[in-house]
Amino acid sequence: MIRPLCLATLALSLAACAGTATRADPASMRGDHATMFTAQRTSLHREGDDLLTAGLGLAGLQAMTPPTFADPQRPTAAEARRRALWANWRGIADLAPGGGYGTLYGSLANVPGREFHALATVPGASQPHRVLVQVPDDFDRTRRCVVVTASSGSRGIYGAIAVAGAWGLPKGCAVAYTDKGAGTDYFDADAGLGIAADGTPADDRATSVFAPGGTSQGVALKHAHSGDNPEADWGRHVRQAAEFALQALGEAWPDDAPFDFASTRVIAVGISNGGGAVLRAAELDGDWLDAVVAGEPSIHADAPGARTLYDYTTEAALLMPCAQLALDDLPQPPLTAQVAPLWTARCAALRADGLIEGNDSAAQARSAREAMHARGWTDGALRAGALSTGFDLWRAIAATYASAYGRFDADAHPCGFRYAAQGADGAPRAATPPERAIWWSDGSGIPPGAGVGLVDTRMAGADPLLPGLQCLRALVDGDDASARRVQAGIAETRAGLPRRGLPVMVVHGADDGLIPMAFTSVPYARWAQAAGRDVRLWQVAHAQHFDGFLALPDYAARYVPLLPYVYAALDRVDAHLDGAGPLPADTAIATTPRGPGKALEPAHLAIPR
Incomplete structure (x- = not known):
């Protein structure tokens, strides 16, 4: 069901409430702009098609081949979603036997519920970002909570399912996602076709979520070619996803409406680029956000040691x-x-x-x-x-x-540089319909991959x-x-300080070789702490950037996963908001690699308690 709708939303500032210690009244936060939530649709996910795994469960996610399409050229929305969940779980989490997922940490619970999808556009941008809200059937209406997140890397809308969904949905929280202006809405300039709002191949340019101008051949990517520099708006993307969550909750539970920031706990969490996005959200004005957990964040502060x-x-x-x-x-x-x-x-x-x-x-x-x-x-x-x-x-x-x-x-x-499908000799060629059919589900947002190559002229x-x-x-x-x-x-991407009084936990692997903490988390945390902000840093020994690559035996032997510490940090900030203890202190966590052929055990992780 698709329906465009323009809703007045909460402004990015809270000038009317400055100086107060109470939670903001959303009515006082309304500004002179409105967020356009367009291409809205809802879907039910029950009876073998749950919110977390689309019915695949652990065994289905561990399968070495992705779920197939009945028609390789024209997947249904349900088929595209199931395959996207398979790809994004495997890209982010270590699901290998002996890795501990679902036993030592994390959840693959069968969570029935509804999904609310839409497109949103931040003021000044020319292209939309996707927003998605998952509302479990057992949403806790007596303890309203929203976990808002942003995809890691340049992934599509399900790119944080293993981070935010796995923690929030089993706890009865709604989970709101944004692809933060990146994602896998690729556009085939040769055919003039992109991806439709439901994740299937679009029938024409007009129904493509992303349809850039000025592209005559090859493949265009929303992150690279939107013309918007989406990273500059990461925080605002997260904010709009949270706003959409309040609307979705009002639709899901109309008898309990209104849902607003004053009565709903909102915790932001993300890893990698998603971690950077939630830290950028932390700097926005207004008392709309209760806590932030950022794992291995891509963040650049104006601080000693920081690098872009x-x-x-x-x-x-x-x-x-x-x-x-x-x-x-x-x-x-x-x-x-x-x-x-x-x-x-x-x-x-x-x-x-x-x-x-x-x-x-x-x-x-x-x-x-x-x-x-x-x-x-x-x-x-x-x-x-x-x-x-x-x-x-x-x-x-x-x-x-x-x-x-x-x-x-x-x-x-x-x-x-260009992007295109490539022949066996590496030469650019036109993409085929079966190749276009998997872009949305299989792509990472940054080729090469999913049949799209990087052409170096x-x-x-x-x-x-x-x-x-x-x-x-x-x-x-x-x-x-x-x-x-x-x-x-x-x-335009330089970070600001988080809002004063906002609890922020940053978790980073000491051996991160993609986003080294020496250039990102460490200078950010020290800079924020020096300015009197409530930021805590966990440095995890023997953790690198990609939990998904711990399926490789040599990486599993050497490194511990980072997700257990992100989940633990979420537990700690949630308890802190309940008044059940202070935030943990800065900590260098001394982990122990499990070694070749051994299963992960709690002693290897040494998670602070």
Whole structure:
């Protein structure tokens, strides 16, 4: 059921209530703008089609192949949703046998209920973000609670199901999601088709959720090509998702309406980019948010030691392949024998450009490692970063973010990157209907993946990726028009302080090799604490960025999952709001890796109690 609707919503400021100690009255928070919730639809999820797993359960989520479509070209909305849940659970959580999910921590409970979907647009943006609210049938109307979240990475609307849904739904809370202006609403410019509001392939441009202008060929991505620099609005995306939750609760339980921020507990939680998004929400005016838990957040504060995502990502893309040759005992994969020739070529290229020193590959690798140490990288982050290097993740992230920050069209990337389906020879080609059918469910929001490739038009030489990477890196401090556009976009993403008195817990893995805590959580927390904000930091030893990759035996042996600590932090802030104890102090958590072939046990985690 689709219905457009314009509702007056709560303003982003609380000028009328400044100086009061009581919870804000939403009536006093209304401003002169309205949030447009369009393309609204509802769906029931009961009797074998629950909110958390769409009826797949643990066994279905552990299956190595995704749920299939009856018609490979035209999935139903239910089929697309089920497959999206499968992909997003596996991308975020360690569901492997022995990993402890569902036994030591986390929940895959069968939670029946309803989903409320819509599109929302923040003031000034040209493209919408998706919002979704899951309302369990056993929503606790006597203790109203909403868990609001944002997808990790650039994932689609179900990208935080394993983070917020798994904690909130079994507790009787409604859970509100946003894809924060990114997501998997890809647009096929060759065919003129995108993704419809229900997650199925659109019939035409007009019914596509994302339909950019200025794109003549290939594939366009909402994160990269919306023209909105969505990261600058992450906090407002979260706020609008929370507003939509109040509307959805009023529809679900009309006899208990109205639902408002004054009478409903709202806790924000997210990991990675979702963690950054909820920290950005924490800085918004108004007493609408009760607590925040941010796991491994991508956040940039104006504080000593802080670095922007684009700065350290492009640095890693260039230097890390060479630097990792100077480290023993890298986790596998990548297979060292396969990547060593490529990484050795990178060392030689960096030496030729004068970026490192050394007359042989060993000396060059040591020089690259020392250069990264000097810029704040630890050996733990370098070692865990081997997976990102092996999967070429640094280049994929940098290409997408350069386009987003500079607000470039899909045909106008300053370094010549494009996105398209590719033939066996890597040449761009038109996408097929079965390929388009899986984009929404299988995509991560940042290709390559789900049949969409990253096309590098600058590839050349012994290290063919180097020219494109050098171009991406030059945007950090260059002075041409493209670099200034990217730098202006980055400046728009700088974080502000959280609202005074708002409880905030930050949880980060000490070995995070994708979003190192030395550049993000640590400077943010210290800066906020120095300003008198109620921010607590848990630093988790032997935890890296990707719980989903703990299914790889070598990663499982070396690292502990981060999700148990995010759930524990949520438990602690929830109890604190109930008056059942103070927030925990800053803590360095001494975990114990489980070792090869062993199951995870509580003693390995050492979760603070």
